[in-house]
Amino acid sequence: MNEKFPKENRKEIKRLEIYQKNLEDPLDLTSFPKLSFLNADYNHITEIILFKGIIEILLSKNRLKDVKFLEDMEEKEKNKNLESKNEAFEWNFNIQK
Helix, strand or coil: CCCCCCHHHHHHCCEEECCCCCCECCEECCCCCCCCEEECCCCECCCEECCCCCCEEECCCCCCCCCHHHHHCCHHHCCCEEEEECCCCEEEEECCC
8 A cells, every 4th residue: 555655645535446456454544534435345354444534435345344434434424325245244234314
């Protein structure tokens, strides 16, 4: 991640497409404060740490153990549809205000 996304450039990135990169955890994206869209499908992620403000998350085919990262999402973002299918478990849900 550091090679493709140097820390000094992360402040302005709003959209991150890091699918099929064989990423492992922990995936800490708190250095992307303006991130609103994340596609991290098809990796080996068991834990993800996000900066508040994310709106859309794609995490299919990972190894997530829980959805604790949703606790950090702003209330206004929680009404978005989130869908994920992981090796550890599967869930589909729509969180309403």
